[in-house]
Amino acid sequence: MSVAPFSLANVQGDVLFGLPKQTEKFLFFQINDVDGFRTNFGNVIPLITTAEQTSGNISEIRQTKQRIGLAANEGDGETVHPAVVTVSGVNIAFSAKGLSKIGLVDEVGDPEFQKGQRADAEELGDEGTGSGSSYEPKWESQFLQEIHGVALIAGDSHESVDEKVQSVKEILSTTITELHSITGDVRPDSQRGHEHFGYKDGISQPAVDGVDTPKPGQMSVDQGTALFGRGVDANTDRPDWTLDGSIMVFRKLAQQVPELDKFLLDTAGSQEGADLMGARFVGRWKSGAPLMITPTADDPALGDDASKNNDFRFVNNDQSKCPFHAHIRKMVPRGDSLPDSFLKQHMILRRGIPYGPEVSESEKSSGVTSQDRGLLFVCYQSSIDAGFKLLQQGWANVAAFPPRASPTPGQDPLIGQSTGESPRIITGAFANDTSKPLTLLQHWVDSKGGEYFFTPSLPTLRDVIAKQ
Numbered sequence: 492m493s494v495a496p497f498s499l500a501n502v503q504g505d506v507l508f509g510l511p512k513q514t515e516k517f518l519f520f521q522i523n524d525v526d527g528f529r530t531n532f533g534n535v536i537p538l539i540t541t542a543e544q545t546s547g548n549i550s551e552i553r554q555t556k557q558r559i560g561l562a563a564n565e566g567d568g569e570t571v572h573p574a575v576v577t578v579s580g581v582n583i584a585f586s587a588k589g590l591s592k593i594g595l596v597d598e599v600g601d602p603e604f605q606k607g608q609r610a611d612a613e614e615l616g617d618e619g620t621g622s623g624s625s626y627e628p629k630w631e632s633q634f635l636q637e638i639h640g641v642a643l644i645a646g647d648s649h650e651s652v653d654e655k656v657q658s659v660k661e662i663l664s665t666t667i668t669e670l671h672s673i674t675g676d677v678r679p680d681s682q683r684g685h686e687h688f689g690y691k692d693g694i695s696q697p698a699v700d701g702v703d704t705p706k707p708g709q710m711s712v713d714q715g716t717a718l719f720g721r722g723v724d725a726n727t728d729r730p731d732w733t734l735d736g737s738i739m740v741f742r743k744l745a746q747q748v749p750e751l752d753k754f755l756l757d758t759a760g761s762q763e764g765a766d767l768m769g770a771r772f773v774g775r776w777k778s779g780a781p782l783m784i785t786p787t788a789d790d791p792a793l794g795d796d797a798s799k800n801n802d803f804r805f806v807n808n809d810q811s812k813c814p815f816h817a818h819i820r821k822m823v824p825r826g827d828s829l830p831d832s833f834l835k836q837h838m839i840l841r842r843g844i845p846y847g848p849e850v851s852e853s854e855k856s857s858g859v860t861s862q863d864r865g866l867l868f869v870c871y872q873s874s875i876d877a878g879f880k881l882l883q884q885g886w887a888n889v890a891a892f893p894p895r896a897s898p899t900p901g902q903d904p905l906i907g908q909s910t911g912e913s914p915r916i917i918t919g920a921f922a923n924d925t926s927k928p929l930t931l932l933q934h935w936v937d938s939k940g941g942e943y944f945f946t947p948s949l950p951t952l953r954d955v956i957a958k959q
């Protein structure tokens with residue numbers, strides 16, 4: 492691969508920084524007129540937000556938030572308070588079928604991407620029937636169709652996002668068929684930046700070498716972990732047009748919030764006990780404060796402090812403060828038996844956003860979900876096998892991960908799953924007896940489907956995808 496100097500102007504904004512968002516629309520489409528699409532696509536390019544522009548937008552948002560006294564750096568990606576700035580951004584990504592439809596038949600060099608997410612559903616542990624090539628995941632029908640691409644449109648309000656969506660649709664017009672669209676929204680008021688179970692999200696991300704300055708405790712990764720053709724990915728045998736691209740994993744993950752709340756309360760016997768057990772499932776309190784620093788009570792000031800809330804490591808084979816099974820320990824077991832040099836090859840950049848309404852009073856009192864809500868999970872990496880798929884299949888779903896932890900941790904209580912399973916059993920949930928097993932009666936996160944996409948660089952969008 493011939494390599495041009497690295498520039499933020501060449502990378503799409505969601506990959507390295509996350510498009511600022513109060514709301515985000517994912518518009519899934521099929522290309523039905525290739526020539527027309529490629530001709531019209533030239534007019535979409537000025538709308539695509541680069542990492543350089545995103546970085547500028549985020550600085551402006553942070554400065555404004557500081558001036559008007561709003562907490563900075565909330566949420567998964569920079570959340571935009573509608574009163575702060577008007578901003579909207581557009582990114583675009585293509586599935587393997589979409590790329591080959593456009594005529595980019597050289598494979599990007601990632602077997603999982605090439606096959607598509609549906610072929611991975613059984614290995615990821617998504618519920619379904621059959622096995623092997625006849626496995627039918629119980630996904631929403633929209634993800635069982637052939638998807639060629641997705642436009643991500645994020646911004647400060649539904650109005651500004653809808654306006655951009657209209658512009659993209661008008662430009663591409665009949666060259667595409669819109670298959671469906673899904674909207675995610677940052678949760679309201681005190682829950683801004685928190686996912687639907689109530690825990691603050693988007694706190695721990697790797698810093699990318701040459702792009703971010705690591706905060707205390709933050710691990711940094713080589714550029715090639717996120718971007719094709721850079722750093723450790725430079726010597727791979729990939730087509731030139733993949734340079735500065737990244738693979739985007741999209742998953743619609745439904746969350747059963749009242750059911751989890753009820754399980755925690757029934758098991759722990761008091762609200763205080765339920766709060767502690769929930770924090771042990773995650774590895775952080777709802778405020779984001781890590782159990783490794785504050786194991787017995789929440790500390791909202793710590794949760795808010797980006798210079799302190801990642802400054803900890805787990806203690807190898809010791810789960811007195813934070814269980815081995817805790818979601819954040821399963822995902823990045825820093826300080827456990829695996830060396831940092833290994834963990835850094837398997838880090839992902841997360842850019843999700845919650846979807847669906849707040850839990851209603853009747854759902855709260857019945858303990859039963861009646862409205863669809865959850866997380867539109869998005870992450871970027873240069874290898875699905877080393878990134879998302881390993882984290883889901885090899886770590887979250889595996890009871891004996893982290894390795895050499897005793898007693899056996901059990902699956903990740905938030906996202907661990909396996910097909911045709913019996914109830915999951917974890918240890919470490921009870922702070923006063925960490926070897927006592929706990930049987931989890933159900934899942935609280937279910938995959939409704941998704942796809943793997945490739946997010947090309949700006950030069951590739953301009954010079955290869957758009958027709959000259």
Ligand code: HEM
Nearest residue numbers: 686690691692693694695744819822823866882883906936
């Ligand atoms: C509905 C599903 C999910 C929920 C509710 C959820 C929630 C959370 C929360 C509350 C945190 C801690 C805050 C933070 O550090 O940002 C977190 C961290 C994280 N999650 Fe998830 N998550 C979900 C799905 C996933 C999936 C599918 C993956 C990947 C397979 C994943 C990977 C991670 C990673 C890598 C971290 C950072 C860990 C660290 O560095 O400490 N999450 N998640």
